[in-house]
Amino acid sequence: MRKPFVAGNWKMHKTASEAIALVDELQPKLADLTSVEIVFCVPFTALCPVANRLKASPIGLGAQNVHWENQGAFTGEISAAMILEFGQYVIIGHSERRTYFCETDETVNKRMQAALNAGLHVIVCVGETLEENEKSQTEEVITRQMRIAFNDIDLSLLKDVVIAYEPVWAIGTGLACDAQKANEIIKYTIRKPIIEMYGEEAVRDMRVLYGGSVKGSNAKEYFVQPDIDGALVGGAALKPEFIEIVRAAA
Numbered sequence: 315m316r317k318p319f320v321a322g323n324w325k326m327h328k329t330a331s332e333a334i335a336l337v338d339e340l341q342p343k344l345a346d347l348t349s350v351e352i353v354f355c356v357p358f359t360a361l362c363p364v365a366n367r368l369k370a371s372p373i374g375l376g377a378q379n380v381h382w383e384n385q386g387a388f389t390g391e392i393s394a395a396m397i398l399e400f401g402q403y404v405i406i407g408h409s410e411r412r413t414y415f416c417e418t419d420e421t422v423n424k425r426m427q428a429a430l431n432a433g434l435h436v437i438v439c440v441g442e443t444l445e446e447n448e449k450s451q452t453e454e455v456i457t458r459q460m461r462i463a464f465n466d467i468d469l470s471l472l473k474d475v476v477i478a479y480e481p482v483w484a485i486g487t488g489l490a491c492d493a494q495k496a497n498e499i500i501k502y503t504i505r506k507p508i509i510e511m512y513g514e515e516a517v518r519d520m521r522v523l524y525g526g527s528v529k530g531s532n533a534k535e536y537f538v539q540p541d542i543d544g545a546l547v548g549g550a551a552l553k554p555e556f557i558e559i560v561r562a563a564a
C-alpha cells in the first residue's frame with residue numbers, strides 16, 4: 315500500500331510572515347489527517363520560519379528548486395544542504411522552471427542527483443505542453459523526460475522520490491485533465507519507464523501524483539484512480555480548500 319501524498323506548491327506566493335499566517339490557519343485542521351503525507355513547498359525565504367512552526371507537526375516542508383553543486387560561486391543559487399537544514403523535500407523540474415528558467419531534462423537530472431545524494435526527498439515533475447498534447451506527442455515527451463531525469467539514479471534512492479504528472483496546459487487554467495486520462499498517461503508514460511529502468515518491484519512502491527487545477531471539488535476523482543497516489547496542488551494550496559483536498563485523499 316502506498317501512503318497518499320498531497321503537496322502544496324506555493325510558487326512565488328507569501329512573504330515569510332504571510333507564510334506563517336497560512337501555516338497557522340491550515341495546520342490545526344490538518345493535524346488529524348495522518349493517513350496522508352502532507353508537504354508544504356514554500357519559497358526559500360519562508361523555509362526557516364515555517365520550519366519553526368512545523369517543529370511538532372508531521373507535516374513535511376520543502377523547497378521548489380535546488381542547485382546541483384554543493385557550494386561555490388553561484389550567485390543567487392541554493393544548495394541541497396541549505397534546504398536540508400529546514401526541510402526534507404524539494405520540487406525539481408516544474409514546468410514553470412522549464413518554461414521560464416531554461417530548465418532542461420539534463421539539469422533536472424543533475425538536480426535530482428545532487429538532492430538525492432544529499433539526503434533530500436524529491437518531487438520530480440513531468441508533463442507535456444498544449445502544443446505537444448495536440449500533436450499527440452504526450453507519450454514521447456514524458457517518456458523522454460522520465461528517462462533523462464532518472465539517468466544514473468540508483469535504485470536505492472527511489473524510495474526518496476515522488477513523481478508528479480503535471481500537464482502544462484492544466485496548470486492554473488481551471489482545465490484539469492480528465493482523471494481517467496491522467497491515470498492512463500501515468501500508467502504508460504511514467505510507471506512503464508520506471509518498470510523498464512528499475513523493475514516491477516520499484517514501481518509498486520513509487521508514488522505518482524497528478525497536478526494541474528486540482529480543487530476541493532475534483533480531487534477525489536484523481537485519488538480513486540489506481541495509478542494516482544495524490545496531488546501536487548498550486549492555487550488551491552494557498553486556501554482553506556487545501557484541507558478539503560487532503561481530506562479527499564484520506
Ligand code: 13P
Nearest residue numbers: 323485486526527548549
Ligand atoms: P494549479 O493547482 O494552480 O493548477 O498548479 C498546479 C501546479 O503547478 C502545482 O505544482
